[in-house]
Amino acid sequence: MDFTLSPEQLLIKDSVARFAAGEHAGRDHWPTFAELGWLAIGAPDDLGGFGGPLETLLLMEQFGRGLVVSPYVSQVVLAGTILRTTGNTELLGRLVEGEDRVAVAYEEPHARYDPARVATTAVRDGDDYVLTGTKVRVLDPATAKTLIVSARTGDEITLFALPSDAPNVVHERFAAEDGYDAGNVRLNGVRAGASSIVGQPGEGLAPLELGLDHATAALCAEGLGLMSTMLEATVEYTKQRQQFGVPIGSFQALQHRMAEMFIELELARSMAYLAAMTLGEERDPLARRRGISAAKVQVAKSGRFVGQNAIQLHGGIGMSEEYKVGHYFKRMTIVERLLGDADFHLARYLAARGVAAKTEVPAGVA
């Protein structure tokens, strides 16, 4: 049993940490990411890929620590996983090189995070399909050349890869609280050839869920980084801020609060790692679902606690836009709810547990 990082993993962690600690705000860094090989994490070897969920965790934790705003989760982890699992090596290859950027449009109004609730239709017309429907909260569509869209073909769900600027694709952008690019996408009778199907017709849900699980694990890792910085900033601040003649960090009520924040962080850390390790053995979908959902529940809970208390313990300046803690808090607030909030994942965990076999006492493999 060994939790140490390999030299390669340490290298990734350190190089991402250096990037994240530098001046990165307000610019798109995709060419840099491509050059550094970070777009290839989790991709197959023959496409120049390396590593897997653990390496993604190491990168995302550092992104979280430095509040790096980037489409990495949506365009590399989510899209990349879908393309990898459906064997779409051509598009994946271009993604890894940074030549094509892919966003995923799966969520629908009233679906409340559930990827299976799809009303967008893809109706057969000769050799083509015609897609009609609305996708909401699409992550990072502005920089994407290609959109992967889920639509109903009969009773099943099929994934289609469309040019983001295809005729009858209408984008509605909105400004997100965390500085990210997000938008709704209307498909007003968009024509897609049969060759644009990602994976097999009628078999879109499983790859989409796998992608969402990988992306959720990545968000858990980002949450870890966000929480770490918020806690560190809070501890530092309370050591320096004096009131009543003493540092406020000497007050027991605050000490206990920060101890509780630390505990929450450690629990979240454990779950983020557990999520990454669960993905590494993705044989049983139910076990995977259960592990990822459990992780998101914990990270959401911990993130909320750490974030709210970080603001609280900073007092007035915690509320100012100028100070960094508020920005971390805002991103954490979004991360809590992206791709499924705690309630959604708790229900998913229950469903997976109910259907899965009764918990076995471990026979030596944790």
Added chain:
Amino acid sequence: MDLAFSPEERAFRDEVREFIATHLPPDVRRKVQAGDPLVKDDYARWHRILHERGWVAPGWPVEHDGTGWGPIERHIFLEEISYGWAPRLLPFGLHMVAPVIIEFGNDEQRARYLPKIHSGEEFWCQGYSEPGAGSDLASLQTSAVREGDEYVVNGTKTWITAAQWADWIFVLARTERAPKKQDGISFILVDMKTPGVTVRPIETIDGGREINEVHLENARVPVANRVGGEGEGWNIAKFLLEHERTGTAGIAGCRQQIEALHELLAHEKIDDRRLQERVAQVEIELEALAFTELRTLAAESAGKRPGPESSILKIKGTEIQQAISELALDALGPYAEPHLAKKYFNYRKTSIYAGSNEIQKNIIAKRILKL
């Protein structure tokens, strides 16, 4: 980074599991499974069985008949004890006074006390807390005044588990009045049969009598019973606190309790969604804590000293234990099975003993966050 246990570790787990399944007396298993209180003889029988197998002292050095296990094997052993519904032996002799005698005692003391702790022939209890000294243990007032080659010990110790069964008690007593309260404390072994030593049971809110007050009134104790130097008691107490931090989270036990809770809900045909969600939340937190424990175990295995991270395990482990006991009661309503209510009442102690959770938070704040 590798989460799995090695083949050797898995084989060890199987061996322990098999042994417990075949050697734990069935009546003891039934009691543990039902959550019924154990009597001295239950502990004594299981102690003898483990002693005969050579497995009774996992933490002791091999030269004193320890098992020679590393942290992972000790962890596996404790897990299997829980999974097999075996009792955890009382720690006071095996895991508290024995390591102290080994580390700080002299050869005569090691020869006199260790074998009978190992065999289970002598039971021990811990004389630390006093009515006026709980979290602030250093403010203890029990005195040990030297007269020739004896100490005359006077004071009251309280909250003592299993004093009613104990042959010996180890006592922190003041051998000297010093300006700093941590100074002048000594670690003294007292025979419970010493004239002047009386035990009074304390009934707890669950109706049990597992704890006691012990009064020492002019109890004469040989100076040879002092372990370590005069005034070294506080150091020894600190050593014990560091040393005793194994398995404080009780994760395996919690897993058992959650399983039992699921069975209870199924048996009573309770499908209340809200309750299911609350159970799921506790389960999730338990898995997070279990993994946290594995991380600290891996660090310990790699040579890192157990440290203040164990405070996390103590705080969260006890909160989870309490939450599970609470959920069982919530599941069945008021006037439900008496033993569920008793367990809930009894478990309020877990956030108080072994260093209250508030003290544990102080430790995290001071030693990890450096506040």
